[in-house]
Amino acid sequence: MKKIEAIIKPFKLDEVKEALQEIGIQGLSVIEVKGFGRQKGHTELYRGAEYVVDFLPKVKIEVVLTDDMVDPAIEAIIAAARTDKIGDGKIFVSPVEQVIRIRTGETGDDAV
């Protein structure tokens, strides 16, 4: 199992969520974050306004999935989140040791 953390532009959240649901992802978490990438010190459009700030509002999507779903999920996120403009975000992939569904006690792939 792997965890994908995708940092995206907030207005892309619905599109990314729908793209992930379409490939069969059944659960994810969303966290509002602030951050900067290489555009530090430059401007970025957010809700029609130009920001020249240290930290820009972003959304982090966390999804834990089976190994076979990693590549399809990455493709879905890129297709939905990409604007070709600076600050489109990043995707981080890391290993997950265990998942437990609290209600049933199921573990591993069955619990994702």
Ligand SMILES: Nc1ncnc2c1ncn2[C@@H]1O[C@H](COP(=O)(O)OP(=O)(O)OP(=O)(O)O)[C@@H](O)[C@H]1O
């Ligand atoms: N190395 C990193 N570690 C943790 N978070 C990061 C990292 N790089 C970027 N982020 C987060 O991702 C957000 C978007 O990054 P961003 O797209 O600006 O990266 P970039 O490398 O500058 O790419 P681009 O050239 O497309 O703008 C940042 O605001 C920050 O929240």
